[in-house]
Amino acid sequence: MKCTIIGATGYTAVELIRMIEQHPHLEIVSLVSDSKATESITEIYTFMNKKNYSLLQEFSLAHLEEVGTELIFLATPSGISKQYLEQLKDWKGKVIDLSGDLRLDQISYEHWYEKPAVEPMIQATATYGLSEWNREAIKTSRLIANPGCYATAVLLGLLPFLKEQVIEPVPIIIHASSGLSGAGKSFSEQTHHVRSNENMRLYKMNHHQHIPEIESVIQTVTGQDAIVSFATHLIPINRGIMATMTLTPRINKSETQWREWLHAFYENEPFVRINGNDPEIKSVVGSNYCDLTIYADARTGHLTVVSVIDNMQKGAVGQAIQNANLMCGYEEALGLTQQPLFI
Secondary structure, three states: OEEEEEOOOOHHHHHHHHHHHOOOOOEEEEEEOOOOOOOOHHHHOHHHOOOOOOOOEOOOHHHHHHHOOOEEEEOOOOOOHHHHHHHOOOOOOEEEEOOOOOOOOHHHHHHHHOOOOOOHHHHHHOEEOOOOOOHHHHHOOOEEEOOOHHHHHHHHHHHHHHHOOOEOOOOEEEEEEEOHHHHOOOOOHHHOHHHHOOOOEEEOOOOOOHHHHHHHHHHHHHOOOOOEEEEEEEOOOOOOEEEEEEEOEOOOOOHHHHHHHHHHHHOOOOOEEEOOOOOOHHHOOOOOOEEEEEEEOOOOOOEEEEEEEOOOHHHHHHHHHHHHHHHHOOOOOOOOOOOOOOO
């Protein structure tokens, strides 16, 4: 499958290049960057200097046809993907958008992202790409809204309990921490080394754009409304997310029974692991795995579910490759089974 990456100089694109190179059936035929056109990716990232990529190109439909592109990865920021999606609406190939531009309807998107939304008809044709929960729809789709990193971690942890109605849908209290790569390549004061090093910073309290994404998917999958209280933190590591969710169970099980229940729910999923040990981000960095841990507190009556992913892998590029495998009819785990980079 011949692939083009649009937005080819960002962190997500660099990870896409690395992952596609390991895939037996995906081939990069073009790297597109309107801001860096005619430059060489191997000069921007000198660690690629043994690779033989063509020069970065400006976007055009004619160029896509010239190089025979069949699958596009949009590795552009939210608000930027929109301009490409609208030009690609009649293009016949497959598109996976890693930004937030296809995840929400127009009203919700413009409220939470504070940017103009993509044309509603385009958004309506997109399939939400949470692979474990929307597999069959993804297989027949042309346009994929790749989920947000926080949303992926949270939804993989929450959906079994809400789907089976074994917890109360309100309140759901979530605290999630992310590495700095989640903020993207663009420099900001909060990602400056002096500000972020040896620090932990709360941001976007009660107005993070993944809140409506999480609530919308819960409603779609379970048919019930849920309201989440969502606090997000930046921590001074490069990669990884840990989401800790406090839930109120409707049924009585021991911690061991809850863990067995969750294991049975996900036992056929190649990238979801139920962990009996205390969770840590290092257990997933560099991999497409999601590790889930569950604690039952007999004193308070609460459940605590912890979800750990690599935000650049399962939270972005790994899930995009997983979705590409489903769309193209390849084995779902192809090119994604490497172990975490624990050391």
